[in-house]
Amino acid sequence: MALRTLVEAINDAMRCEMAADDRVILMGEDIGREGGVFRVTEGLQALYGPQRVLDTPLAESGIVGMAIGMAIAGLRPVAEMQFMAFLYPAFDQITNHLGRMRNRSRGRFTCPLVIRAPYGGGIHPPEHHSESGEAILVHTPGIKVVIPATPYDAKGLLISAIRDPDPVIFLEPERIYRAVRQEVPDGLYTVPIGQARVVQDGTDVTVMGWGSMMREVNQAAEVMRSEGVSVEIVDVRTMSPMDVPTLIASVAKTGRAVVVHEAPRTGGLGAEIVAQINEKALLSLQAPVERVTGFDTVFPLPQLEKYYLPTTERVVEAIRRVLAF
Amino acid sequence: MFFERYDPLKQEMVCILAPDGSCNETLRPALDEQQVRQLYQQMWLLRLYDRKAVSLQRQGRFGTYAQMEGQEASMVASVLPLQPQDWLVTSYRETGAMWMHGVPLKLLSLYWMGNEFGSQMPEGVRVLPLSIPVGTHPLHAVGLAWAGKYRQDGSIAVTYFGDGATSEGDVHEAMNMAGVYQLSCIFFCQNNQYAISIPRHHQTAAPTIAQKALAYGFPGILVDGNDMFAVYAVMREAVERARRGQGPTLIEAYTYRIGAHTTADDPSKYRDDAELEEWKGRDPLLRVQRYLQQSGQWSEAWEQQMLEACTAEVEQAMEAAAAVPLPPPQDLFRYMYAEMTPQLIEQEAALLASLQHQGEGHGTAHAR
Numbered sequence: 138m139a140l141r142t143l144v145e146a147i148n149d150a151m152r153c154e155m156a157a158d159d160r161v162i163l164m165g166e167d168i169g170r171e172g173g174v175f176r177v178t179e180g181l182q183a184l185y186g187p188q189r190v191l192d193t194p195l196a197e198s199g200i201v202g203m204a205i206g207m208a209i210a211g212l213r214p215v216a217e218m219q220f221m222a223f224l225y226p227a228f229d230q231i232t233n234h235l236g237r238m239r240n241r242s243r244g245r246f247t248c249p250l251v252i253r254a255p256y257g258g259g260i261h262p263p264e265h266h267s268e269s270g271e272a273i274l275v276h277t278p279g280i281k282v283v284i285p286a287t288p289y290d291a292k293g294l295l296i297s298a299i300r301d302p303d304p305v306i307f308l309e310p311e312r313i314y315r316a317v318r319q320e321v322p323d324g325l326y327t328v329p330i331g332q333a334r335v336v337q338d339g340t341d342v343t344v345m346g347w348g349s350m351m352r353e354v355n356q357a358a359e360v361m362r363s364e365g366v367s368v369e370i371v372d373v374r375t376m377s378p379m380d381v382p383t384l385i386a387s388v389a390k391t392g393r394a395v396v397v398h399e400a401p402r403t404g405g406l407g408a409e410i411v412a413q414i415n416e417k418a419l420l421s422l423q424a425p426v427e428r429v430t431g432f433d434t435v436f437p438l439p440q441l442e443k444y445y446l447p448t449t450e451r452v453v454e455a456i457r458r459v460l461a462f
Numbered sequence: 463m464f465f466e467r468y469d470p471l472k473q474e475m476v477c478i479l480a481p482d483g484s485c486n487e488t489l490r491p492a493l494d495e496q497q498v499r500q501l502y503q504q505m506w507l508l509r510l511y512d513r514k515a516v517s518l519q520r521q522g523r524f525g526t527y528a529q530m531e532g533q534e535a536s537m538v539a540s541v542l543p544l545q546p547q548d549w550l551v552t553s554y555r556e557t558g559a560m561w562m563h564g565v566p567l568k569l570l571s572l573y574w575m576g577n578e579f580g581s582q583m584p585e586g587v588r589v590l591p592l593s594i595p596v597g598t599h600p601l602h603a604v605g606l607a608w609a610g611k612y613r614q615d616g617s618i619a620v621t622y623f624g625d626g627a628t629s630e631g632d633v634h635e636a637m638n639m640a641g642v643y644q645l646s647c648i649f650f651c652q653n654n655q656y657a658i659s660i661p662r663h664h665q666t667a668a669p670t671i672a673q674k675a676l677a678y679g680f681p682g683i684l685v686d687g688n689d690m691f692a693v694y695a696v697m698r699e700a701v702e703r704a705r706r707g708q709g710p711t712l713i714e715a716y717t718y719r720i721g722a723h724t725t726a727d728d729p730s731k732y733r734d735d736a737e738l739e740e741w742k743g744r745d746p747l748l749r750v751q752r753y754l755q756q757s758g759q760w761s762e763a764w765e766q767q768m769l770e771a772c773t774a775e776v777e778q779a780m781e782a783a784a785a786v787p788l789p790p791p792q793d794l795f796r797y798m799y800a801e802m803t804p805q806l807i808e809q810e811a812a813l814l815a816s817l818q819h820q821g822e823g824h825g826t827a828h829a830r
Contacts, residue, residue, distance in 0.1 A: 193639070194635075194638055194639055194642055196638065196639065198601070198635055199601055199604075199632070199635030199636065199638070199639050202600075202601025202605065202632060202636070203602075203604045203636075204605060205601070205602050205605055206551075206601065206603060206604060206605020206606040206607070206608070206609065207605040207606070207608055207609045208605070209602065209605070209606065210549075210605065210609030210610070211609065212609050214605075226631075229632070230601065233595045234595075234598060234599075234602070238591075239797055239798065239799070239800075240578065240798050241578055241591050242578075242581050242582055242583065242590075242591050243578050243579050243581065243582035243797050244582070245581075245582045246583075246590060246591070247800070279798055279799070281799075302799075302800035303800055331803070331804075378803035378804060378805050379805075381804065382804070
């Protein structure tokens with residue numbers, strides 16, 4: 138065990154899995170000598186050589202398209218997109234090929250690969266470095282989408298993703314890359330894809346979130362606890378396939394729910410979760426489900442960032458509204 | 463030797479067998495009489511298949527189909543030098559190349575009839591399902607070639623695409639990456655002069671497509687795509703280079719789509735009869751027939767027999783595909799992931815319940 142940040146835990150997952158399986162190949166822009174712009178792959182090229190840690194040309198569609206061919210040939214590529222917004226040039230490959238290959242070849246060809254990308258806002262970067270496009274990806278059949286919120290989950294989920302027989306997009310909350318340290322085991326372990334995590338049991342209201350928003354969710358729960366409100370916290374963790382039974386069980390128990398995400402509001406995954414609650418737990422509800430989200434706006438430059446991102450205060454207000462209904 | 467001798471910047475094109483059947487014997491590849499006749503027969507089989515496919519589409523028994531008449535030489539002669547361990551990654555007008563590399567006509571027909579099982583390649587056949595989004599698939603060949611190099615398994619990857627695809631960004635990325643990693647990847651462009659209605663000169667201001675290879679740091683060559691000998695000779699050299707680890711090549715096969723873009727297209731809107739007639743004069747099959755006649759290897763009886771055999775094979779494949787039962791609704795959900803997700807299980811159950819409610823049996827045999 139060692140105390141590790143999210144970045145260190147992800148690095149450790151790749152280091153361990155590469156030692157265990159020579160089919161695992163890392164590829165991306167600046168990931169080799171440089172160790173990646175966030176240093177997530179630091180030291181791995183020195184350890185495994187340029188044959189297994191590929192510095193690629195600056196071509197996101199090229200990276201994903203090439204990884205598809207490598208995976209079909211039996212390798213296990215782990216491709217890094219420098220930022221989520223730069224995953225969009227590869228969206229054609231993801232939606233038109235990656236998510237379809239198993240189905241259209243009736244299982245003959247498969248794409249067991251991982252695409253890693255830092256996502257989300259809060260680090261005051263230039264434009265195009267703060268996007269949260271998870272809903273777009275979840276709306277793409279044939280791929281899985283995972284977002285860890287803690288170092289422990291990050292390592293275990295990434296190892297699961299690399300071993301998964303299907304393509305997994307692994308979104309890393311860049312705002313909390315180095316924000317917290319947590320005890321993370323040294324060796325190989327997995328956290329299963331497709332399972333949400335109940336972070337804290339509670340009885341009065343369920344608050345759900347994922348990625349870096351878990352910080353605001355936890356802080357809001359702390360505020361409410363001081364007022365005597367028992368909040369059940371759920372980290373959704375896997376966006377696709379989402380662990381609906383765990384979310385529903387929680388809402389059935391508490392009767393009230395708030396969903397928090399920094400992605401734009403309309404058509405966001407909060408809407409999907411509300412629909413699931415509507416279908417499966419409507420009669421348990423004591424109040425309409427609230428969403429605390431980003432807005433249907435372009436992600437702003439740093440000066441307006443604090444107004445865009447959901448804050449602890451906004452989450453607290455939403456919890457108060459569902460309690461007071 | 464061809465790659466060194468023919469300069470795409472000077473628009474030099476490799477031609478060996480002329481439309482009148484005369485042959486440049488010094489350049490003629492070492493194919494024996496039997497092989498030449500077999501290639502001729504394979505081209506005929508493809509042409510008959512193509513025509514039959516169009517006719518079935520008109521009868522409503524085939525879906526929208528991308529025709530390949532006129533491009534037979536470019537396909538049969540380019541696949542001939544490949545080995546079973548080599549990968550083929552094609553677009554939608556390369557049914558003939560897929561067949562040459564081991565995909566049964568029955569499967570290809572099943573695909574065009576609208577069944578995904580038509581893309582479930584037989585075990586060991588290294589051909590990816592054909593790709594519809596134009597120009598996106600050459601990247602997959604690059605990945606396959608990269609894996610071959612990593613494993614040193616001696617395989618190469620060949621990708622086919624049209625002149626229109628060369629305007630797509632992914633084709634640029636594919637050639638660039640193949641060059642950077644010096645991969646055993648062959649880019650085979652069938653320049654059939656039109657991307658649906660857009661003529662070749664509207665795709666690029668470059669005089670040839672072949673010359674684009676030079677910018678990626680590897681050789682490109684222009685070849686008469688209707689000349690079976692020239693295509694074979696050039697492709698064999700590209701394959702030998704790739705096999706020796708000498709990196710990628712780009713081949714521009716200069717040919718013509720005699721038919722429509724697909725059965726949903728009407729080419730009379732964008733090209734004139736005179737042009738079509740001129741290209742019919744450069745037909746890839748006719749020139750081999752003339753060559754065989756001039757070299758005393760042809761008889762009317764043999765040709766008749768050969769055409770009958772081809773027709774029978776085509777008919778048999780189409781009938782076998784038509785006899786495949788319609789897939790059950792469960793097939794929608796079954797192949798999305800290695801294991802069905804809870805969402806898919808729920809959605810499948812809902813569909814089956816709805817079908818049952820409507821009185822449509824499922825899981826039982828379906829009428830076609």
